[in-house]
Amino acid sequence: MKLEKAIAELYKKTATIIPADVESSLRSGMASERKNSLAYSIFSNMLRNINLAKEGSLPLCQDTGVPVFYVSVPIGVSHYRVRQAIINATRKATMDIPLRPNAVDVLGEANTGDNVGLGTKKEEVQQPIIYIEQWDRDHIKIDLMLKGGGSENIGVQYKLPDKELGAGRDMEGVKRCIIDAVFKAQGKGCPPYILGVAIGGSKDLIARESKRQLLRRIDDTNEDDRLAEMEEGLKDKINSLGIGPAGLGGKTTVLGVKIKTLHRHPASFFVDVSFMCWACRRGTLTCKGGDAALG
Incomplete structure (x- = not known):
């Protein structure tokens, strides 16, 4: 009991109070925009929503x-x-x-x-x-x-190699998949997003583990230096797409990218991308x- x-x-x-690291990241996103811009206004409304939910114990x-x-x-x-x-x-x-x-x-x-x-x-x-x-x-x-449901619907799983993307069975191919997933999602899942990515494994395992990455703090650092560098590089690249908050343009499309690798069968190479909306x-x-x- x-x-x-x-x-x-x-x-x-969990339903009513957003984690402090997420709120801080949203404030940083707002600070990067011009005060009279649409992106700044959207961030401002997100933060107002956070305060109203906390004060009223509302979802x-x-x-x-x-x-x-x-x-x-x-x-x-x-x-x-x-x-x-x-x-x-x-x-x-x-x-x-x-x-x-x-x-x-x-x-x-x-x-x-x-x-x-x-x-x-x-x-x-x-x-x-x-x-x-x-x-x-x-x-x-x-x-x-x-x-x-919005962020769940835009999640996607890739099987490498992918001829359409020109993505091979390597980390460059993985990056192409992740960028493709965000580009196709645009604003459908309420950005700025947090991305959880799992590479390798089996189809069921990477779906579970990509979603698990969304539990990580935005400001944490991957224990694997190679993945830490990849996470930061992808964050910068995706933010340069200009999709922005709510998909209406701006400098912040993702708050963070979190990656995990898993051992795989020699004949298989999967990439699973999970999305979390701004209301993490x-x-x-x-x-x-x-x-x-x-x-």
Whole structure:
């Protein structure tokens, strides 16, 4: 019950308060624009929206997204019970915050009304999306992101080589894919974006891991120097496209690019690009014993 309550609080904070590093990056984007420009005005409205949401404990966006959980638990902790706590907290948060119901059955087109989508088998949880893994630490760590439909729809996966892009099986080919993804997205997913990229792996794994990169702080530095350089170079290149906030022109199209590489089969080379909109909603919960802390 304590875990369920803590997850409900995580939902509330994540839905209504944007992370400080994201807000700071948006302010930097605004400062780079001329004060009488459309881009400056759009940034100003975004920041006003952030303040109104925080002051009124209201969702940052009417699309409160699909909840995506990345959970790490100590050995011996029941995965089933953690999932049940997440499901119950999701239903509570949907009613209390409130969150927009976003779980729709594909065949019957019925909305469940509580952001919970269960499969035909009792143990099959389709929504919220929950990834659970064990680790050798003594506490539970729960990362949550609320992933809106606009940014989800423009995510894309590439298979290299790609003749149409002239992209080979190398890092230059990867860069072509990432730039192509943003160019095709334009303003459809509410930029400025944060990009999560996974390279290599299998089709299912890189889709999961590209999205996981969106949990990283905008101001962090990749542990791999080669990827850190690539992230900064891509950020500068993409911002030079001039797509800008809301896709209406400006100097800031992305706030950050976050990349992860994965070992791959010799015959396969995939690139997955996930987008987060400017209203980046992510939060962390740490539980140890009877104590819980939001991050």
